[in-house]
Amino acid sequence: MGLRKSAPFSSLQRRIIFFNLMGLAVLVFGVLYLNQFRSSLIEQRVQAMRMQGEIIAIALTGGATEEDPNAEAAPLDPEAARATIASLGRPLDLRVRLFDTELRLMADSRSPDTGGELPIAVTPLPAPPTGVKDSVLNRAEAAYDTLVQGIPGSRPGFTEVPTTEVATDAEIVQAAAGRVASSIRVNSAGELILSVALPVRRLSVVQGVLVMSTEGGDINRIVQRERVIILQVFVVAAAVSVLLSIILANTIAAPIQRLAEAADPEGERSGRLVNPERVEIPDLTHRIDEIGDLSDSLIRMTSALYTRIEAIESFAADVAHEIKNPLTSLRSAVETLEYAKTDEQRLRLMGIIQKDVNRLDRLVTDISNASRLDAELVRERMDHVDLVEIVTTMTSITATQGQERGIGVVTRMPGNALVVAGLEVRLAQVFTNLLDNALSFSPEGGTITVEGRMLPNGAVRIAVTDQGPGIPEDNLESIFERFYSERPAEGFGNHSGLGLSICRQIVEAHGGRIWAENIREAGAQPDARPRGARFVVELPVAPGAMSRGRAQL
Structure with a gap:
């Protein structure tokens, strides 16, 4: 609302x-x-x-x-x-x-x-003197x-x-x-x-x-x-003004006081700690004035604050869980190392230790980036960004990485610029994560296709399609949750599970949306085996760029 x-x-x-x-x-x-x-x-x-x-x-x-x-x-x-x-x-x-x-x-x-x-007999009266x-x-x-x-x-x-x-x-x-x-x-x-x-x-x-x-x-x-x-009229008018002022004060000040007391019920007014109970803002949204708007804003702000607090608590719990797994593996490898009798056993244990350390380093880095993302999206100023230029640069890097496995990258972008308002570095991070995800699931000799176009409703759509095993239908939404990871056995542990979650966070902060879907043969049954997966990003066109983009299509 x-x-x-x-x-x-x-x-x-x-x-x-x-x-x-x-x-x-x-x-x-x-x-x-x-x-x-x-x-x-x-x-x-x-x-x-x-x-x-x-x-x-x-x-x-x-x-x-x-x-x-x-x-x-x-x-x-x-x-x-x-x-x-x-x-x-x-x-x-x-x-x-x-x-x-x-x-x-x-x-x-x-x-x-x-x-x-x-x-x-008269006494002349002088005219009244000046002043x-x-x-x-x-x-x-x-x-x-x-x-x-x-x-x-x-x-x-x-x-x-x-x-x-x-x-x-x-x-x-x-x-x-x-x-x-x-x-x-x-x-x-x-x-x-x-x-x-x-x-x-x-x-x-x-x-x-x-x-x-x-x-x-x-x-x-x-x-x-x-x-x-x-003078009597003045007195009556003054009394009426005072009465109306009291009514006006009760109409304005009393609800604001209620909102202030609800927002800070115990506070630090007397040096006491803030009330640990959930703050309930009085619902005055039935009023059709600024106080109704203020009540609505405070209710939504409080709800968003508690949602954020719950998200932070959930994030902390997820972080603790994700860090605990490599730490457990690392501790087991260290404790077993002193019992290794051969060089081969010691080298295998050292490899596990090295892998867990790298995994922890990757996990801590991704968690740090994710925790700073919200503040950066709010603080930084958005500029006009050409998605054609960003996607072209990212696909060239992915194509180089996929040469060892024979994976090709096909880019189909319009000849004109697709301009959106956003942070160039963060938008580049979105497409880097999507291309990296498509590369990890693509089979050897497969092809990754990146398509971009402008929609009639004034939005830019970028789709990244791979030829991998697809996504379970029940997980098309859950894959965007934090620390979700379902990868081939050889790629397990090489990703933190935060990539797609970060992508959604960045896209929604830019006023867009992102979703995943499976690719099937035309006329195939819904439960037929997918031929791959497609990740679609839609972002609104920057103001002033939509008419120019349509004219150039």
Whole structure:
């Protein structure tokens, strides 16, 4: 079972993104909702102040009629205006001011009894200085207005206008020109003041300007409540984020912790020895995310590790058994040597000793090569290798060795290169072992045939055929096991039985396969005597070489 292919955004990545966006969505939704609420609140307050101002303006001009030819020219009566503002402005919880046509203050609901030429007793409030240290909420409000609402963080200051001075506020100037205007200003205490300026018309002539303003703390109390709500939303969003983080941590960290504890149950965390019992990795392969892949990988890795351990134990047992046979023979020959009475007996015993020593040397060499093979196949970098060149070189050497017994070697290879990705030395070892095996089983005067071709499925096939006695049908697979050897009597002891096992190990490490089969006459029965044996090696073509090879066939 291989690893599942990861999508551009895997399940675990989508889960993390979703959980994080959930908390942010709650926060953004709350902020946007409160922003809309505040904007709507200010707009509604402006509309209400405008309607109230229009009512007061009508009351201020209520004495004029269209039948009076001088009505449009009659100015507002200051005493009547102050009385009207005092009676109508105070219940509204608003500050009402009236300016004449020259934009001088005529009446103020804060000082209803002031009249004539006496100025209204006021203390002008300076505009807020630059860099004033507001509270954290005020700073956040200014930043919020700048980023979200598009309103500058610093609003114009609110100033008092004495009766002897002319008003210069933009909304008052616009109202004097006959337009309704509004503004949001800040006094020296940092409090918002919402103002609406309306023209006071007697018929079609502007006779003054009426200004409706909130008190300094009114809007701030509303905004303060809004800020508290925003903070509450922050708290809720933070709680949701923490909860989702805990869920996410349990989804990711807990299974990983289980896998870590299973992989190292006792370990050397406390200086103790590793638990000798078999490690069982929790099966989380039902999860369709990276943790499921990790569990699957750890399970397969652990299984491969135990398989490797068992193979090493089995290999060690086989080595001990194989070494024991020549050692037993060698010991017997040495113990018998002192009892030999003739030179002929001593020479025969010395021959046995020499043969057993050579056998041990061959066996130790092959075992050493086999034990290093795995590490070399993993460590070395594979290159493009031409099998035609390797096979041609190996067959020429085998042909030289077979001349003494009259054994010929026939090579049938294509004219083009058969390129595979692999280790040249190890692939040469495969064909050397196969040719050596075919040479040892071929009768005198026999022929060894080596054929190579490219298959339509993108693989290279090399077959080595001999004319020997064949292989027992029951042993076609077991001959690739370690230390298996079934040779003619004259060749017994000259081979370690590791050659074919090494061949399979090398071929499979290159992504190929190897098998053996018997050769029989066409139409012969399955139990008929073989005419020889054939060893077949298939290896995948190197990337980029398959199309070139097919074109050249």
